Amino acid sequence: MTDFKPKWPSRHTGKALAASLLIAFGVLQAPGIHAQPALPTLGDGLELTTSAERRIGDSIIRELYRDPDYVDDPVLQEYVQGIFQSLVVAARARGELSPELEERFAWEILLGRDRTVNAFALPGGYMGVHLGLIGVVASRDELASVMAHELSHVTQRHIARLMAQQQRTTPLMIGAMVLGALAASKSPNAGQALMVGGQALAVQNQLNFSRDMEREADRMGYGLMAPAGFAPEGFVSMFDKLQQANRLNDNGSWPYLRSHPLTTERMADMHARLPSGQASLSLPVATLEHAMLAARARVLSRPGIDLLRQWAAEPASTGFAAQPLPKRVAAWYAAALSQAQLRDWAGARRMLEPLRQAVQGDASALRQARLLAAEVELQAGQPEAALQLLPAAGGTRPELALRSQTLVRLGRGSDATSALETWLATHPQDATLWQLLASAWQQQGQPLRALRAEAEARAAHYDYAAAVDRFKAGQELARKRNGPNDYIEASIIDTRLRTVASRLREQAAER
Incomplete structure (x- = not known):
């Protein structure tokens, strides 16, 4: 078994990533591989706590931030995040999002340049969306339908439940391997057959469990559409597109080996949920x-x-x-x-x-x-x-990012500083704007503040080692400077360094 390397699932479905998670965090280890530390448990000893799930999500996201396919385009990010937030608000209003989950999870969207039609949910409230999906949907309602489905995977704790289910099926796989080893002493072929058969049974149990989750995510996601302000018909029309996108490998064969219900089955279920008396699908209207x-x-x-x-x-x-x-x-x-x-x-x-x-x-x-x-x-x-x-002031993140880049290009970084600091006071995880602020400070001859902003940009992407390095560089620079502004900035750097160094130690311990 190789170590799990999180990547944008370019040629796989989003749920393949969930399957990789099961392999990565499963209790069954191949010979020669060090056992993973025990996961925090709650209740019956099988379900992850919300804190543990968030930590797993953070570790995956840290790798995705470094992936060449990751893209932070403020225009697309604002549009997709806006749709997502409307769905989160609807989930809260419907009682599907507990206060604990809302507080502890990230509820953040990451965009990937992959051209495949896909989105995927990750532990801890993160969601990945491929540009290929945004490019193919005909309306915001269709895009919302995919995100509502993935959001329901998160609110219903499906990833934690999948991990719990794998722990239940592990004894089947271990038993099959033991029986296979005993049988191999008499007949190598018989031993191999026993091991493969036992593993197949365990995998089949896991696939059945996943199919139920897909149906649940369809049902819960469909229920979010109207309360969030989207046309539920977008769910059905999106299924048509998914069927077309996957028609070569979704031809109806071997349905019992699938982790998802057949697309045609899911389409029929969504059609059945249309309002009574609606004979045909009314396609959502595409806005300009x-x-x-x-x-x-x-x-x-x-x-x-x-x-x-x-x-x-x-x-x-x-x-x-x-x-x-x-x-x-x-x-x-x-x-x-x-x-x-x-x-x-x-x-x-x-x-x-x-x-x-x-x-x-x-x-x-x-x-x-x-x-x-x-x-x-x-x-x-x-x-x-x-x-x-561009507007002289105000606007949202796309305007702020573009205006700040423009002002820095013009050598007017001082004009961008105030608006950037105001934004980052309420959005401290915005690595892109922290980096813009670093450029603005550097242009004004404020290297100490620029170093702190660079460190905050690294910390926002969970790259705590690089953040510690930048903060230490700031400490070293502060020792050589004695101005009053530098003293205040040095104090901030010292405080932040202790916090981020602590998180780095926790990160190392988790690995």
Whole structure:
């Protein structure tokens, strides 16, 4: 058995990651592998505590932050996190989210550049969403349906229950191996058959348990849709897309070897939940904002030069003018962003003009068009033009991040500092904005504050070793400086170093 290396599950379903967790934290160890320390238990001795589950999630997330596929795009992050928070609020209102769970879990979304249609739940309230999923869904309701399903895995503690179930099936596997070893003394083939048969029985029990969880997550997730402000029909239309995406390997064969119910079974269940008298599925309406952000996800998933060129040329194709407005808006957005990726700034600006005109009556879509225009100007080396497109103050994280980058580029880091510090006071886990603050302080000749901000950025991603290194560098620098501001900053660094060093020791002990 090899050590579990958390990665974005690029070519697997999200639940394959849960299966990997079972292997990683199972009690059965292969010969030569050191046994894992016992997991904290509660009640019947089989279920993880919420604190233990959060620690497991933190350890996995720490690896995902380092994965090249991890992406922090403020525009997409805000959109997906907003949908997720609406679902969390609905789960709380319906009594599906206990106060303990809400307090101890992270409730955080991570985006991955993977182009597959997938999302996955992790221990501790984390959720991974592939850009491929955002790029294929036709509406925010369809995206919400997938996230509602995964959220239900978290609120119902399915991962903890899977681990408990594996502990119950472990004696079956151990018994099969013992019987196999005894039988092998007479017949090697008989011994192998006994071991394989016993393991198959244990695995089958585990698969049956997982199928029940998938049905429960479907049912609970469907119930969250309307209270969260989403059309429940998005659940059914999303199942249609999943069936198309998996039609090559979801052809109905060997259903008893699946950890999920057949897609067709789940689709029938969702159709049965539609309001009585609704003969056919009413597809959720795609907003212009969603069309734009789905296009953004497709471009940022690194599809290759050929596809970027194809998207850049789409608005000039025959019959383009006859397409519905959401499709044209998505095409203009994808064309502008693709041209920017190809470093054709003039081409990107040409695509932005019809895009802005098309979304004039939609405030959310117009905001996205302005953000894209500012992004293009900044990438084109025109920070002054980018700043003209951004609000002087206020806005949410995308505006703050883009305006701070622009001000630093202009050598005006002092103008960005106050807004960044205000944001980070309430969002201390925002590593990207901590790094921007470090750049702003460095530009102002404040290396001690810059070092602290760099350390906070590392700590926000649970890289406590790197954070300790930065804090110690700050201590060393503080010894060489004697200003009053440096004394205050040095005191903050000393306090934070003790806290983060303690977390590093805990992290080492857990490993």
